[in-house]
Amino acid sequence: MEVASYHCPSCGRNIAADRPRWRCDCGGPLDLAPGPGLSRRDIAATEASLWRYAAALALRDAPRVTLGEGWTPLVRRVWDGCTVYFKLESQMPTGSFKDRGTAVMINHLLEVGVGPIHEDSSGNAGSSIATYAAAAGIPCRVFVPAAAPRAKLVQIAACGAEVCAIPGTRQAVTEAALDAVGDSFYASHNWQPYFVEGTQTLAFELWEQLNFGVPDNILVPTGYGSNILGLDRGFDALERAGEISSRPRLFAVQAANCAAFAAAWNAGADGFVPFAASATVADGIAMQHPVRPTQVLRALRRSRGGVVAVGEDEISPALRALGARGLFVEPTAATAGAALSHLLRDGTISPGETTVVVLTGHGLKAADRIGDLLDSSVG
Ligand SMILES: [Zn+2]
Numbered sequence: 001m002e003v004a005s006y007h008c009p010s011c012g013r014n015i016a017a018d019r020p021r022w023r024c025d026c027g028g029p030l031d032l033a034p035g036p037g038l039s040r041r042d043i044a045a046t047e048a049s050l051w052r053y054a055a056a057l058a059l060r061d062a063p064r065v066t067l068g069e070g071w072t073p074l075v076r077r078v079w080d081g082c083t084v085y086f087k088l089e090s091q092m093p094t095g096s097f098k099d100r101g102t103a104v105m106i107n108h109l110l111e112v113g114v115g116p117i118h119e120d121s122s123g124n125a126g127s128s129i130a131t132y133a134a135a136a137g138i139p140c141r142v143f144v145p146a147a148a149p150r151a152k153l154v155q156i157a158a159c160g161a162e163v164c165a166i167p168g169t170r171q172a173v174t175e176a177a178l179d180a181v182g183d184s185f186y187a188s189h190n191w192q193p194y195f196v197e198g199t200q201t202l203a204f205e206l207w208e209q210l211n212f213g214v215p216d217n218i219l220v221p222t223g224y225g226s227n228i229l230g231l232d233r234g235f236d237a238l239e240r241a242g243e244i245s246s247r248p249r250l251f252a253v254q255a256a257n258c259a260a261f262a263a264a265w266n267a268g269a270d271g272f273v274p275f276a277a278s279a280t281v282a283d284g285i286a287m288q289h290p291v292r293p294t295q296v297l298r299a300l301r302r303s304r305g306g307v308v309a310v311g312e313d314e315i316s317p318a319l320r321a322l323g324a325r326g327l328f329v330e331p332t333a334a335t336a337g338a339a340l341s342h343l344l345r346d347g348t349i350s351p352g353e354t355t356v357v358v359l360t361g362h363g364l365k366a367a368d369r370i371g372d373l374l375d376s377s378v379g
Pocket of ligand 1 (some may be wrong): 009010011013014024025026027028343
């Protein structure tokens with residue numbers, strides 16, 4: 001494939017993606033131009049990873065670093081009397097969906113030449129980047145909230161990355177990472193569009209695993225929205241190739257205690273609106289300032305889906321209910337189960353529809369906190 005190009009929706013500039021870059025010169029976030037699309041004959045069917053869709057990705061070469069990411073299980077379970085699919089993104093190499101985006105972003109950076117990198121993360125993206133940087137032999141620093149679950153910090157440190165723990169809010173962590181720009185390349189999963197290039201393979205996989213069908217509904221725990229943007233981009237690619245004629249409704253799931261998209265959605269806004277935030281056990285989606293709020297809201301509206309905010313008291317029962325079905329996930333991922341109950345109860349989703357619940361992170365990521373939530377049954 002020839003050199004891909006970025007487009008800046010803020011200033012309209014087009015920029016060749018031929019060197020490491022995380023944003024436009026105007027300061028806005030960049031998008032990758034649309035790719036060639038994906039048809040079923042483009043799939044490398046013997047490749048049991050997301051690289052079976054390499055033909056649709058904006059990379060020049062075969063991947064230089066892979067840990068076998070993608071091609072995660074899609075399993076059926078009964079939930080509130082209704083049969084639905086759970087997509088086990090928790091079974092990625094580092095235990096969270098982030099590996100889709102990280103693997104594609106790191107391979108792009110290797111193609112264009114990159115030195116030391118840094119990233120800021122609530123934990124899962126940090127452990128993913130630290131892991132792939134280690135596999136690629138790139139020095140890496142990760143800025144994390146000091147209060148992040150210990151297992152995520154251990155995972156980052158075990159891969160040889162430097163852990164920079166920042167007290168205060170998630171936003172304070174981002175500001176520390178922005179201050180470090182120039183010392184190393186800011187390989188931000190929220191800014192760098194190759195991350196969304198990777199998360200779009202979630203759409204391809206669901207389509208293929210559903211026998212080249214499109215689900216009616218997809219529920220995704222949502223912090224910054226990279227899975228919502230990836231699904232939107234992926235279904236675009238399938239539509240462009242003439243492979244699908246309908247699109248799923250996308251539902252972003254948030255913790256009500258920190259719900260930027262719910263606030264904007266309920267206000268009917270096209271972009272960020274100020275909102276009050278407080279602590280949530282769903283640490284992976286507790287984001288106060290999404291980088292691409294307008295795009296995420298547009299993708300949700302275009303899909304005719306919506307935003308569901310779930311209360312803290314709903315997360316623990318959902319976590320237990322998932323566990324009782326053999327699905328051990330972190331509290332962040334359990335919000336999607338609670339949201340499914342909402343949407344079934346209010347009739348937004350009907351039992352006859354095909355519904356996919358994306359379980360974004362493994363329970364081992366937050367075993368201590370899950371132990372606290374279940375403390376009546378853990379000795
Ligand atoms: Zn620009």
